[in-house]
Amino acid sequence: MSMPFAQICSKMSCMKEFLKSKKVTYNLMSFTAFKSMILFSYLLEQPRSYEEIKEYFKNHEFLRESISIDTLRVYINSLERLGCEIVRGRKAEGSKYKLLKHPFDIEIPADQIKSLIKVFKSLSKTIEIDDLISLTNFFDKIAKEINNDELRTALVNISPLRKINHEILDLLINACRRNDQISFMYNSPATGIKEIELLAEKLSVTNNKLYLYGISPQYKDSKASFLVTRITSKPIIRLNKTISIKITPLIVGCEIKDKNVPILENEKVIQEDDDKITIEITSDNKFSTIQRILSLGSACEVKYPESIRNEIYSILKKMKEEYIAEKI
Numbered sequence: 001m002s003m004p005f006a007q008i009c010s011k012m013s014c015m016k017e018f019l020k021s022k023k024v025t026y027n028l029m030s031f032t033a034f035k036s037m038i039l040f041s042y043l044l045e046q047p048r049s050y051e052e053i054k055e056y057f058k059n060h061e062f063l064r065e066s067i068s069i070d071t072l073r074v075y076i077n078s079l080e081r082l083g084c085e086i087v088r089g090r091k092a093e094g095s096k097y098k099l100l101k102h103p104f105d106i107e108i109p110a111d112q113i114k115s116l117i118k119v120f121k122s123l124s125k126t127i128e129i130d131d132l133i134s135l136t137n138f139f140d141k142i143a144k145e146i147n148n149d150e151l152r153t154a155l156v157n158i159s160p161l162r163k164i165n166h167e168i169l170d171l172l173i174n175a176c177r178r179n180d181q182i183s184f185m186y187n188s189p190a191t192g193i194k195e196i197e198l199l200a201e202k203l204s205v206t207n208n209k210l211y212l213y214g215i216s217p218q219y220k221d222s223k224a225s226f227l228v229t230r231i232t233s234k235p236i237i238r239l240n241k242t243i244s245i246k247i248t249p250l251i252v253g254c255e256i257k258d259k260n261v262p263i264l265e266n267e268k269v270i271q272e273d274d275d276k277i278t279i280e281i282t283s284d285n286k287f288s289t290i291q292r293i294l295s296l297g298s299a300c301e302v303k304y305p306e307s308i309r310n311e312i313y314s315i316l317k318k319m320k321e322e323y324i325a326e327k328i
Contacts, residue, residue, distance in 0.1 A: 047096035175200040185233040
């Protein structure tokens with residue numbers, strides 16, 4: 001069956017005239033497709049009443065015409081022949097036309113959605129916070145194109161960043177990058193709201209929840225972690241640091257099977273063979289060191305110290321178990 005949209009191609013002379021003059025003639029046969037696409041774009045944003053549509057067509061830079069309810073029906077019929085489903089709402093709700101579905105929707109089976117969610121959960125445990133934000137935004141875009149409400153909700157709610165104040169998150173990210181001393185109000189489940197002084201170190205995901213880690217004299221051994229969703233105020237940066245800690249640099253030896261891997265500033269090659277190199281990573285930040293090792297994937301094997309080797313093994317084992325066995 002020929003579609004109204006195909007009529008544009010067969011009416012090139014009319015279209016050339018339109019592009020030249022920027023005025024729409026009343027050859028409805030030629031411009032039914034064009035006006036139908038304009039209507040489709042308008043309804044794609046949100047439901048619209050006849051009066052809203054009429055006003056939109058009247059003020060459109062190319063159309064500038066008033067359409068009757070019968071003419072509107074012609075455009076709707078054209079879209080329905082293409083595969084769209086458009087309904088008119090109840091009078092009490094403004095009698096608005098709603099685009100329920102269209103042939104351009106992304107169709108993702110439920111099992112594939114579950115696989116995507118598993119991948120997301122696995123990645124969120126190891127990637128940098130900036131990458132997690134990008135991944136969250138990507139999933140938001142996918143969710144907007146999903147028709148199934150249950151699957152859309154699953155995609156939207158999967159990110160550990162979902163319930164976090166974005167302004168607070170941005171400030172925490174910068175504080176961790178600079179290793180700032182900050183203070184903030186925290187709603188502790190045990191003691192209620194209290195002020196926290198912290199030397200910010202890192203943001204990390206555990207059990208699909210985002211935690212802030214750092215050094216605080218208010219806690220045993222000075223090491224502390226805080227659930228970010230429980231931070232109730234924007235962190236204040238202390239220009240004069242009062243929290244100090246003696247840091248012993250961490251030295252990690254790794255064997256890398258890919259000799260093309262770029263060597264970073266805090267890394268040095270201590271041995272080079274025909275098919276592999278051995279490097280030493282020197283860092284004050286264990287978290288970033290582990291992230292670096294994980295980013296190298298199967299090409300990298302930790303040789304020492306044993307504590308880091310065991311920690312990497314535990315992380316990879318947990319990721320594998322959750323990816324295979326986790327139920328969503």
